[in-house]
Amino acid sequence: MHLTIRNLKKSFHSNVVLDDINLDIKQGEVTVIMGRSGCGKSTLLRCMNGLEQIDAGEIYLHDTLITKRGSNDAHWVDIRKRIGMVSQSYDLFPHMNVLKNMILGPMKVEKRSKKEAVQDAVRLLERVGLSDKITAYPRELSGGQKQRVAICRALCMHPEIILFDEVTAALDPAMVREVLDVIRSLQNQGLTLIVVTHEMEFAEKVADQIVFMDNGKIVEISTPRQFFYSPQTVEARRFLNLPIDDAILK
Amino acid sequence: MQNSGVDAIIRAFPRLLNGLEMTVQIAAISFILSVLFGFLLGVLMNLRYKPLTIVLRLLLDAFRLIHPIIWLFVLFYGLSYVFHLSTDGYVISIIVFTLWGSFEIGDLVRGYISSLPRHQFESSLALGLNRRQMYAYILLPQIVIRTTPSIVNLATRLIKTTSLVSLIGVQDMLKISQSIIQVTYYNNPTSMISFTMYLLLLLLYFMICFPLSLLSTFIEKKVSSL
Numbered sequence: 001m002h003l004t005i006r007n008l009k010k011s012f013h014s015n016v017v018l019d020d021i022n023l024d025i026k027q028g029e030v031t032v033i034m035g036r037s038g039c040g041k042s043t044l045l046r047c048m049n050g051l052e053q054i055d056a057g058e059i060y061l062h063d064t065l066i067t068k069r070g071s072n073d074a075h076w077v078d079i080r081k082r083i084g085m086v087s088q089s090y091d092l093f094p095h096m097n098v099l100k101n102m103i104l105g106p107m108k109v110e111k112r113s114k115k116e117a118v119q120d121a122v123r124l125l126e127r128v129g130l131s132d133k134i135t136a137y138p139r140e141l142s143g144g145q146k147q148r149v150a151i152c153r154a155l156c157m158h159p160e161i162i163l164f165d166e167v168t169a170a171l172d173p174a175m176v177r178e179v180l181d182v183i184r185s186l187q188n189q190g191l192t193l194i195v196v197t198h199e200m201e202f203a204e205k206v207a208d209q210i211v212f213m214d215n216g217k218i219v220e221i222s223t224p225r226q227f228f229y230s231p232q233t234v235e236a237r238r239f240l241n242l243p244i245d246d247a248i249l250k
Numbered sequence: 251m252q253n254s255g256v257d258a259i260i261r262a263f264p265r266l267l268n269g270l271e272m273t274v275q276i277a278a279i280s281f282i283l284s285v286l287f288g289f290l291l292g293v294l295m296n297l298r299y300k301p302l303t304i305v306l307r308l309l310l311d312a313f314r315l316i317h318p319i320i321w322l323f324v325l326f327y328g329l330s331y332v333f334h335l336s337t338d339g340y341v342i343s344i345i346v347f348t349l350w351g352s353f354e355i356g357d358l359v360r361g362y363i364s365s366l367p368r369h370q371f372e373s374s375l376a377l378g379l380n381r382r383q384m385y386a387y388i389l390l391p392q393i394v395i396r397t398t399p400s401i402v403n404l405a406t407r408l409i410k411t412t413s414l415v416s417l418i419g420v421q422d423m424l425k426i427s428q429s430i431i432q433v434t435y436y437n438n439p440t441s442m443i444s445f446t447m448y449l450l451l452l453l454l455y456f457m458i459c460f461p462l463s464l465l466s467t468f469i470e471k472k473v474s475s476l
Contacts, residue, residue: 080375087376105379109377154377157377
C-alpha cells in the first residue's frame with residue numbers, strides 16, 4: 001500500500017470536516033475523489049501533505065507514519081518532496097518566469113545543480129508542449145497553460161505521489177481538456193495520483209478507484225464502472241442524478 | 251540689487267553646503283536604517299503573536315500620529331533631564347527619523363504581506379520550501395517590488411521633514427541659512443536676504459526631492475505591469 005489513512009478525524013472549531021476516514025491507495029494507481037462542494041475532499045487532500053493538521057488518526061506513507069504529533073516543519077518538508085501538489089488557484093509565483101518557477105524547488109529544496117534542474121524543466125515543458133513559454137511570466141499565460149506549468153513544476157521534484165486539488169475548476173471548458181490530458185499522460189509511469197475533481201468523464205476513463213465522499217465521510221469506494229453505473233448508496237445515486245430504487249432504500 | 255543678499259549668500263556658500271550635507275546625511279542614514287528595520291518590523295507584525303502585535307501596533311500609532319517634532323523635543327530634553335545623558339542633536343535626529351521611517355515602512359510591508367493571496371504561502375510550502383526560504387524567495391522579492399514606489403516616496407518626505415532638526419540645534423541646511431540671514435541683517439538691516447535665502451532653500455529642497463519623485467513615478471509604472 002502506498003498511502004494508508006486510518007481513522008482520520010479533522011474539525012474546524014466545532015464543525016466536523018472529516019469523520020473517521022479510512023482509505024488505502026495503491027502504488028501507481030489513480031484515485032479520484034468526488035463529492036459535493038464542502039464534503040471535505042479538498043481538506044482530506046491537504047491533510048496528506050501536512051497543509052492541514054489532523055485531529056486524530058494516522059496517515060502512513062508506505063509503512064512510515066507521517067502524521068506524528070508535534071512533528072516539525074523539517075519533517076513535512078521531507079514528506080512534501082515525496083508528495084507533490086497542484087491546486088485550483090494558479091499557484092505559479094508571479095515574479096518569476098516559467099523556468100525559474102520550475103527550478104526553484106529542485107535547486108533550493110533538493111539542492112540539485114542548476115544545470116540539472118534546467119535540463120529537467122526543459123524536458124518536461126517539451127512534453128506538455130510549452131517549450132516556447134520557458135521565459136514567459138505567469139501573467140502572459142492562459143489558465144490552462146499555467147496549470148500545465150504548475151503540474152510540471154510538481155514533477156520537477158520527482159515526487160512519488162501527486163495530489164491534484166480541483167485543478168480544472170477555475171478553467172474555461174476549452175482548457176480543461178489540455179490539463180486533463182497532461183494528468184492522463186502521467187498514468188502508467190509509476191506515479192501515484194490522487195485527484196479531486198468534478199470531471200466525471202475524466203474520472204470514468206482514468207480512475208482505478210473512485211472515492212465518493214459526503215458530509216465528511218467516505219460513503220463509497222468502488223471502480224469507476226461500478227460507481228457510475230450501479231452506485232451502492234443513496235448519496236451517490238443522488239450525486240449522479242440516478243433514480244433511487246427501493247432495493248437500496250431498504 | 252545690492253540689497254538682495256546674493257553676495258552674502260555667495261560668501262557663506264561653503265557653510266550652506268555643509269548644512270546641505272548634514273540634511274542629506276541625516277536623511278540618508280535614517281532612510282537606510284528605516285528600510286532594514288521596516289522590513290523586519292513588517293515580518294514581525296505578521297507573525298500573529300498577540301502580545302508582540304499589540305506592542306508594535308501601539309508603537310506604530312505613536313510614531314505615525316505624534317508629530318516628529320514632539321519626538322525630537324521629548325528625546326532631546328528627556329534624555330538629558332531624566333537620564334542625565336548628554337544628548338547630541340545629530341544622534342537624536344537619526345534615532346527619531348529612523349523610528350518614524352521604520353514604522354512607516356513596517357506598516358507598508360505588513361499590509362502587503364497580508365494582502366498576498368493565501369495560495370502563495372501554501373504553494374511555497376507544498377513545494378517543500380521551509381519558512382525561511384518562503385520569505386527569501388517568494389514573499390520578500392514581491393514585497394520589495396511592490397513597496398519600492400512608496401518607499402522612495404518616503405525618502406522625499408524624510409528629506410523635507412529633517413528641516414525640523416534645526417529646532418534642536420542641529421546645523422542643517424535650514425539652521426545655517428537662518429544664521430546667515432541673522433548675520434547679514436545685523437550688518438545691513440535693509441537687506442532682502444530673507445527672501446533670497448528662502449527662495450534658494452526652496453530650490454535646493456526641490457533639486458534633491460524632484461529626482462526622487464521622478465524615480466518613484468518611474469518605478470511605479472514598471473511595477474504596475476508586473
